[in-house]
Amino acid sequence: MLLNALAHARTGDKGNIVTISLIAYRREDFEIIEEKVTPERVAAHFRELIQGPVLRYSLPQLAALNFVLRRPLSNSVTQSLQLDAHGKCLGSALLAMDI
DSSP states (O other), X not given: OBGGGTEEEEEEEXXXXXXXXXXXXXXXXXXXXXXXXXXXXXXXXXXXXXXXXXXEEEXXXXXXXXXXXXXXXXXXXXXXXXXXXXXXXXXXXXXXXXX
């Protein structure tokens, strides 16, 4: 099952930092999302785009997870010529994760 069947994403960029909020459509699906979408899996999913560990914050009252990823400084939003390294694209890419 693809993650996009259970959740949607909101993203943000500041320099080389990307935040991805993953929000369950239904509160009862949050537990499986929290179990399956670990910082390690997100880091592996984006291994070619990010640098360093992925931080994850759990917001159970919102049925949401917030991930903080760091890109190399050369791929920051304000310095990169790559169009698909921005947060919106990474949010869509995370929703394509098979859980």
